[in-house]
Amino acid sequence: MADRSRGGLVGSIGWIATIGLVLIGSGAIALVVGEFAAALSVPEVFLSLVGAFAAIQGLRYVSAARRADRVRTSFGDPERRKTVPAPGAQIDEETASALRGDRGAASHRRRLRERFRELAVAALAARTDRDEAAALDAIESGRWPDDPAAAAFLSNRRFPIAIRARSFFRRQSVHALGIERSIEAIEAVWDDTPRESDRETSSSRLRSQTQPSQEDTRE
Amino acid sequence: MRAFDTNRWTGLNGVILLVVGIGIALRVPSLVLVGVIGIGYAAFTTFGDAPEPALEIDRTVSVDAPDPGEEMLVSLTVRNAGETWLSDLRIVDGVPPGLEATDQPARMAAALAPGEEATMQYAVTAARGEHTWEHVRVVARNLSGSRERYIERSVETTVRCVPTFEAGSDLPLRGLTTQYSGRVVTDVGGSGVEFHSTREYRAGDPVKRIDWNRRARTGELSTLELREERAATVVLLVDSRVSAYVAQDPGERNAVERSVDAAGQLFTALVGSGDRVGIAAMSPSDCWIAPGAGTAHGVRLREQLGSHPAFASTPSDGKFYWPLWFNRIRRRLPRDAQVVFLTPISDQTAARTARRLDAHGHLVTIVSPNETGDTSIGSRFARVDRAIELMRLRRAGIRVIDWGDEPLRVAIAAAERRWSR
Amino acid sequence: MVTVSEARAADEQPSGEIDRTPTPRSAIGAVAFAAIASAMLALASIDGAVLAFAGTIVLAVGVWLARLRIVSAGSLLLVGGIVAAGVTGATAEPLLVAAVCVVLAWDLAETAIELGDRIGRDASTARFEAVHAATSLAVGVGSAAVGYGLYVATAGGQSTTAVVLLLFGAVIVISAFR
Numbered sequence: 078m079a080d081r082s083r084g085g086l087v088g089s090i091g092w093i094a095t096i097g098l099v100l101i102g103s104g105a106i107a108l109v110v111g112e113f114a115a116a117l118s119v120p121e122v123f124l125s126l127v128g129a130f131a132a133i134q135g136l137r138y139v140s141a142a143r144r145a146d147r148v149r150t151s152f153g154d155p156e157r158r159k160t161v162p163a164p165g166a167q168i169d170e171e172t173a174s175a176l177r178g179d180r181g182a183a184s185h186r187r188r189l190r191e192r193f194r195e196l197a198v199a200a201l202a203a204r205t206d207r208d209e210a211a212a213l214d215a216i217e218s219g220r221w222p223d224d225p226a227a228a229a230f231l232s233n234r235r236f237p238i239a240i241r242a243r244s245f246f247r248r249q250s251v252h253a254l255g256i257e258r259s260i261e262a263i264e265a266v267w268d269d270t271p272r273e274s275d276r277e278t279s280s281s282r283l284r285s286q287t288q289p290s291q292e293d294t295r296e
Numbered sequence: 297m298r299a300f301d302t303n304r305w306t307g308l309n310g311v312i313l314l315v316v317g318i319g320i321a322l323r324v325p326s327l328v329l330v331g332v333i334g335i336g337y338a339a340f341t342t343f344g345d346a347p348e349p350a351l352e353i354d355r356t357v358s359v360d361a362p363d364p365g366e367e368m369l370v371s372l373t374v375r376n377a378g379e380t381w382l383s384d385l386r387i388v389d390g391v392p393p394g395l396e397a398t399d400q401p402a403r404m405a406a407a408l409a410p411g412e413e414a415t416m417q418y419a420v421t422a423a424r425g426e427h428t429w430e431h432v433r434v435v436a437r438n439l440s441g442s443r444e445r446y447i448e449r450s451v452e453t454t455v456r457c458v459p460t461f462e463a464g465s466d467l468p469l470r471g472l473t474t475q476y477s478g479r480v481v482t483d484v485g486g487s488g489v490e491f492h493s494t495r496e497y498r499a500g501d502p503v504k505r506i507d508w509n510r511r512a513r514t515g516e517l518s519t520l521e522l523r524e525e526r527a528a529t530v531v532l533l534v535d536s537r538v539s540a541y542v543a544q545d546p547g548e549r550n551a552v553e554r555s556v557d558a559a560g561q562l563f564t565a566l567v568g569s570g571d572r573v574g575i576a577a578m579s580p581s582d583c584w585i586a587p588g589a590g591t592a593h594g595v596r597l598r599e600q601l602g603s604h605p606a607f608a609s610t611p612s613d614g615k616f617y618w619p620l621w622f623n624r625i626r627r628r629l630p631r632d633a634q635v636v637f638l639t640p641i642s643d644q645t646a647a648r649t650a651r652r653l654d655a656h657g658h659l660v661t662i663v664s665p666n667e668t669g670d671t672s673i674g675s676r677f678a679r680v681d682r683a684i685e686l687m688r689l690r691r692a693g694i695r696v697i698d699w700g701d702e703p704l705r706v707a708i709a710a711a712e713r714r715w716s717r
Numbered sequence: 718m719v720t721v722s723e724a725r726a727a728d729e730q731p732s733g734e735i736d737r738t739p740t741p742r743s744a745i746g747a748v749a750f751a752a753i754a755s756a757m758l759a760l761a762s763i764d765g766a767v768l769a770f771a772g773t774i775v776l777a778v779g780v781w782l783a784r785l786r787i788v789s790a791g792s793l794l795l796v797g798g799i800v801a802a803g804v805t806g807a808t809a810e811p812l813l814v815a816a817v818c819v820v821l822a823w824d825l826a827e828t829a830i831e832l833g834d835r836i837g838r839d840a841s842t843a844r845f846e847a848v849h850a851a852t853s854l855a856v857g858v859g860s861a862a863v864g865y866g867l868y869v870a871t872a873g874g875q876s877t878t879a880v881v882l883l884l885f886g887a888v889i890v891i892s893a894f895r
Contacts, residue, residue: 336860
């Protein structure tokens with residue numbers, strides 16, 4: 078049982094514990110043999126000092142314990158069915174990172190802008206008479222969409238001062254506003270353009286009855 | 297696993313020192329006495345390590361082969377097979393990822409003397425597929441809870457839940473299969489339903505097809521030739537890559553579950569109408585059943601749809617390499633096979649697959665469960681993105697059934713109305 | 718088609734969310750022991766009882782909210798009550814009982830919160846909690862007996878030094894073993 082490098086009592090339990098045992102031993106002897114206690118008895122002042130020191134140490138331990146973390150095994154949640162993400166969860170994550178305001182946020186914003194531009198180009202090409210190049214040009218130059226916040230986000234230009242001021246007072250990031258308005262603009266182009274075809278693809282989740290579409294009639 | 301400190305009693309020593317210190321400094325013997333109690337507990341916390349429990353664990357499930365939606369009662373019995381007291385056990389059963397405990401959590405806390413046992417019961421609702429229980433997770437602590445140890449014990453239990461896949465008799469299939477090489481009525485005489493011609497009787501012709509009227513009139517034996525009907529060859533292809541596992545509401549069924557359900561209904565209806573049906577999965581785990589007909593084949597398809605890992609309600613592990621997969625499916629597909637592709641179109645790969653199958657001369661019909669919504673920016677993005685992709689596919693001549701919340705029958709009927717115009 | 722809609726409806730029912738609030742038995746036990754501690758101190762010292770009563774309320778709130786930090790703060794207030802009672806000259810016996818009750822109150826409160834969080838309020842934990850509380854009580858009673866024995870033995874008063882030596886030795890030994 079003993080630690081071979083040291084041997085004996087000290088080796089097996091360590092110096093501190095040995096001192097503690099010596100203290101206990103002398104205390105026990107002092108309890109029984111009055112003369113021993115008298116020999117050991119210390120001045121009152123010294124006793125007060127020891128007590129105060131112990132109390133202060135105790136206070137330090139307690140406050141340290143407040144910061145100590147509890148350690149335990151986590152069981153996880155096996156009772157729940159494994160959940161799957163919603164469509165677009167990746168975009169949501171990217172949006173959250175882009176709005177976090179730390180050092181990586183700018184690159185997340187750039188990636189998000191790319192994705193939004195692609196979608197906007199596709200929607201514009203499908204719903205307006207612009208081709209893809211013209212659509213991209215309109216977006217990059219800030220001519221589309223009309224909403225200034227969305228246009229600033231999609232074209233990567235400075236947000237107008239009015240929008241900055243409003244965001245400041247609403248304690249909302251201008252980028253959050255830009256992203257929100259961008260998706261609104263894209264949805265507006267896709268959903269509200271008065272063209273019958275493909276209407277059902279965009280909102281059949283909400284409406285069970287579908288409408289005929291031009292694309293399919295030729296089959 | 298090794299035992300570790302939980303820090304449960306951290307701070308107790310500090311409180312003891314504080315109280316005893318005040319007691320000594322102010323000469324209050326009763327406070328020093330209170331310190332003795334603290335020391336008693338402090339000694340208690342150092343007493344004993346977290347035991348390594350010797351457990352015998354048994355799991356029983358009330359039904360081995362439940363129907364979907366059926367409630368199963370699971371009971372887990374844990375017996376202390378060792379010599380030591382297990383005063384602090386926390387046990388959590390590893391419910392399969394595809395199942396959910398419905399009323400009670402699958403957990404218990406137990407204190408077991410040697411030889412003693414404790415049982416917990418919980419209910420799970422069966423869902424389609426093969427479900428294997430994971431490790432039982434056990435935490436054992438010493439008496440005071442100052443030390444903890446985590447162990448896992450595996451107890452093999454598997455249940456299979458194969459649904460019946462009832463097809464509504466009103467599932468409109470014409471739209472799905474008759475466009476090109478479908479169930480075509482041919483000009484070839486043979487067996488069938490409709491009259492084509494008569495010919496001289498040859499030995500071996502089925503008695504049923506002898507023209508008895510003519511025999512009665514003229515005494516000659518002749519055989520009826522009926523117009524031959526050719527069955528369609530259809531392969532139901534389910535997209536079950538990780539990216540296809542999406543659900544608008546995490547509590548609801550996901551796109552793959554809906555796809556597999558739809559495949560089940562379609563194959564029942566197709567087999568019922570005499571088509572040759574096969575199934576395949578676009579998935580990390582390989583699944584292919586060549587088109588065939590007959591009752592035995594139908595049973596096999598049903599089994600595979602019900603329990604093959606590629607059709608599980610949660611994603612299967614493993615990497616998916618599209619080019620390898622596509623080459624394999626292309627070699628496997630019979631030349632005249634039509635493909636019904638069940639996919640949420642959650643990414644470009646799904647659309648590309650449809651286009652490439654189409655380019656290889658297969659008639660592709662996409663049945664796409666729509667799980668997109670308008671709850672978050674991401675889901676709004678995904679909704680428009682998917683809608684644009686569907687539009688492009690339609691423009692490329694691929695038929696798309698956009699399947700929202702309505703029953704599949706309604707979605708197919710709506711699509712068919714558009715196609716037949 | 719009917720099967721599909723039925724399956725959907727079944728899935729929409731509330732699922733087995735674990736109720737992670739503290740387990741009731743240990744929680745009630747914890748508050749009860751804290752209250753006993755306060756009552757004991759009320760027998761000995763008004764100052765101590767006031768502090769301890771405040772501690773009891775804080776501890777009860779902590780258990781209710783399942784917040785361990787609040788429970789610990791309440792327990793410290795209870796300890797403060799004991800100290801105050803001792804300093805204002807309370808006799809040893811009620812302090813001894815109160816001290817055991819305070820440790821038990823903290824222990825049970827922690828158990829209630831931890832069990833609720835990890836195992837859930839609805840799981841079967843009754844026997845476990847009983848064993849746990851009984852063990853803690855036994856340790857407390859045992860320590861109190863030993864302490865009281867020491868107290869009576871040294872009642873002569875001349876051997877304070879001996880008791881101090883014993884206590885410090887014990888604290889050091891226990892710290893070394895942790």
